[in-house]
Amino acid sequence: MSQSNVGRRSFLKLAAIGAGASATSVFGNNETLREATNEEIKNPFPNSVIKKTICSICSAGCGVLAEVDEASNTWIRQDMAIDHPISQGSHCCKGIDQIDLTKSKMRLKYPLKKVNGKWERMSWESAIEEIGNKMLEIRKEDGPDSVEFLGSAKFSNEQAYYFRKFAAFWGSNNIDHVARI
Ligand code: SF4
Known part of the structure; x- marks a missing residue:
């Protein structure tokens, strides 16, 4: 069967079988495991x-x-x-x-920074500080229109409002919605 002929459900079943096989090989010697009952197999x-x-x-x-x-x-x-x-x-x-x-x-639950090719965890304060300083540097060197603000489809009305305000205070009209692309 070609890959394009594998439907979503079949694919998910195959993936589940693969994951189950891996888990079985990892825990195969664990005496605390037991076989699932027929009821549990029918409805986990x-x-x-x-x-x-x-x-x-x-x-x-x-x-x-x-x-x-x-x-x-x-x-x-x-x-x-x-x-x-x-x-x-x-x-x-x-x-x-x-x-x-x-x-x-x-x-992703916290900010990460790539240092010498490896991702390292950093604090929110440091991340905001670093990004803010970099943005100010860019604006100073190349002006406010050197960046574009791209809104998110996940924004609520209020988030969209303050994102627009942020761009205005930054000094640019380069702002649009992500769906435009
Ligand atoms: S089109 Fe939008 S709402 Fe629909 S599944 Fe995709 S992201 Fe979700």
């Missing part, structure tokens, strides 16, 4: 409920079915809302993995 999250919600990444607001495990109050799986009037069962590549905004181990 018996207390889960489907919550209808929307993707918050952009203002299109595509429909998301979020499966939540009530016992642990955890978002465990995501699917598309086929009956949603806007998205009608489709998502873009950002929305399809929206669950990763809460679950991914790759989430």
